[in-house]
Amino acid sequence: MALFERDYDIYRERDALREDYQPDELVGRDEELRTYKAALQPVINGEQPNNVFLYGKTGVGKTAATRYLLGHLREDAAKYDDISLSIQFLNCDGLTSSYQVATHLVNEFRSEHDQISTTGYPLATVYDMLWEELDDYGGTVLIVLDEIDNIEDDSILYQLPRARANGKLDDTQVGIIGISNDFSFRDDLSPKVKSSLCENEIHFPAYDAEDLKAILRQRADVAFYEDVLEPGVIPLCAAYGAKDAGDARQSIDLLMKAGDIARDAESETITEDHVEEGRTALERGRIEEGIRGLTEHGHLVLYSLVTNEIEGETPIRSRDIRPRYTRFARLAERDPLVPRRMRDHLSELTMLGIVSVTERNEGRRGGTYREYELDLPVEQVLSALSETVQLVGVHESVVDMADVDLAASS
Numbered sequence: 001m002a003l004f005e006r007d008y009d010i011y012r013e014r015d016a017l018r019e020d021y022q023p024d025e026l027v028g029r030d031e032e033l034r035t036y037k038a039a040l041q042p043v044i045n046g047e048q049p050n051n052v053f054l055y056g057k058t059g060v061g062k063t064a065a066t067r068y069l070l071g072h073l074r075e076d077a078a079k080y081d082d083i084s085l086s087i088q089f090l091n092c093d094g095l096t097s098s099y100q101v102a103t104h105l106v107n108e109f110r111s112e113h114d115q116i117s118t119t120g121y122p123l124a125t126v127y128d129m130l131w132e133e134l135d136d137y138g139g140t141v142l143i144v145l146d147e148i149d150n151i152e153d154d155s156i157l158y159q160l161p162r163a164r165a166n167g168k169l170d171d172t173q174v175g176i177i178g179i180s181n182d183f184s185f186r187d188d189l190s191p192k193v194k195s196s197l198c199e200n201e202i203h204f205p206a207y208d209a210e211d212l213k214a215i216l217r218q219r220a221d222v223a224f225y226e227d228v229l230e231p232g233v234i235p236l237c238a239a240y241g242a243k244d245a246g247d248a249r250q251s252i253d254l255l256m257k258a259g260d261i262a263r264d265a266e267s268e269t270i271t272e273d274h275v276e277e278g279r280t281a282l283e284r285g286r287i288e289e290g291i292r293g294l295t296e297h298g299h300l301v302l303y304s305l306v307t308n309e310i311e312g313e314t315p316i317r318s319r320d321i322r323p324r325y326t327r328f329a330r331l332a333e334r335d336p337l338v339p340r341r342m343r344d345h346l347s348e349l350t351m352l353g354i355v356s357v358t359e360r361n362e363g364r365r366g367g368t369y370r371e372y373e374l375d376l377p378v379e380q381v382l383s384a385l386s387e388t389v390q391l392v393g394v395h396e397s398v399v400d401m402a403d404v405d406l407a408a409s410s
């Protein structure tokens with residue numbers, strides 16, 4: 001018998017639940033799409049394109065709407081002989097300066113054999129190269145800067161929209177589409193940049209449970225065979241999505257996780273229990289990711305708290321965690337932080353939902369103090385801390401915990 005056999009029972013097309021799937025229609029975004037379409041209309045008329053700025057929380061369809069409309073725009077523009085349209089999509093994640101964005105754009109426009117180094121040129125030289133590449137295109141060039149808030153200086157956001165007015169371009173008209181989920185980014189822009197970049201602003205609000213239900217139904221119709229979903233599954237995924245952040249991505253991920261769990265269990269249908277199980281698994285994954293993302297001292301403080309928890313010493317005051325934290329820091333060959341900085345780490349752990357805190361009163365004399373305890377299963381935290389445990393050594397309280405895979409690396 002083959003080791004791998006294809007599953008046919010639940011999924012018709014699982015890829016329809018993946019992040020990179022582009023649905024044929026966007027549901028529940030009619031108003032935003034109407035405004036967005038109107039902002040892009042000058043392109044078809046052969047006029048100077050507008051700059052557009054889209055903002056809204058994560059997973060509310062900003063990128064999906066952009067890909068959807070620009071896909072149609074490209075197709076429709078091709079029907080007009082007098083329109084030449086080029087679209088450049090740049091995700092600014094990891095690009096923190098105008099310089100980096102400009103060199104990346106130059107390289108996007110150039111052939112593979114003609115790339116420039118991303119360091120070493122004066123900024124003005126890179127801009128000159130950019131104007132040259134852009135002007136070689138002629139017609140209209142739309143540049144999409146997704147996650148635009150990563151760019152820490154606004155030089156390029158000033159230069160690009162004004163390039164033609166400033167005589168840098170003769171043959172090409174440039175339009176910028178900026179996308180951001182950081183609400184303060186727009187407010188912090190200088191007025192001169194704001195007035196051009198945010199010519200047309202479109203806010204994408206969070207989805208409510210009804211919107212999410214419609215989005216999930218659309219995906220489910222493609223992804224699953226008929227009658228696979230029990231009636232409560234989509235409403236439950238949508239309700240969790242609306243409660244969390246109105247984020248379509250999270251709801252779709254939850255539906256996929258429930259589907260995978262049902263498939264692994266060889267179940268013929270997906271049930272609400274699969275959704276609950278999926279939610280727990282995703283939540284656990286997010287928390288472990290959160291723990292791994294902490295600094296070294298965050299890990300050391302947490303490891304100190306966990307060992308106290310196993311020994312039944314929690315809730316515990318920060319001054320009582322301190323001796324062990326100091327010892328662990330020394331074992332890890334790090335200088336221990338001062339008490340106040342150590343407490344900052346406890347506060348961060350509290351904010352992340354890893355630790356809970358209780359305020360207590362010191363009796364009649366007044367004065368309050370805080371006590372900390374772990375808010376997650378010890379095993380889960382320890383397996384996310386495996387690197388720290390290896391660095392510091394396995395504390396005696398942990399030795400007998402056979403369930404924890406301390407050899408797991410991050």
Ligand SMILES: Nc1ncnc2c1ncn2[C@@H]1O[C@H](COP(=O)(O)OP(=O)(O)OP(=O)(O)O)[C@@H](O)[C@H]1O
Binds near residue numbers: 025056057059062181
């Ligand atoms: N109205 C919608 N109809 C169908 N699918 C949608 C809709 N809105 C969002 N989605 C889907 O949800 C996922 C997240 O959407 P998208 O990437 O557009 O979010 P975003 O607002 O750009 O988020 P981020 O700021 O994190 O990039 C994608 O898989 C997208 O296809």
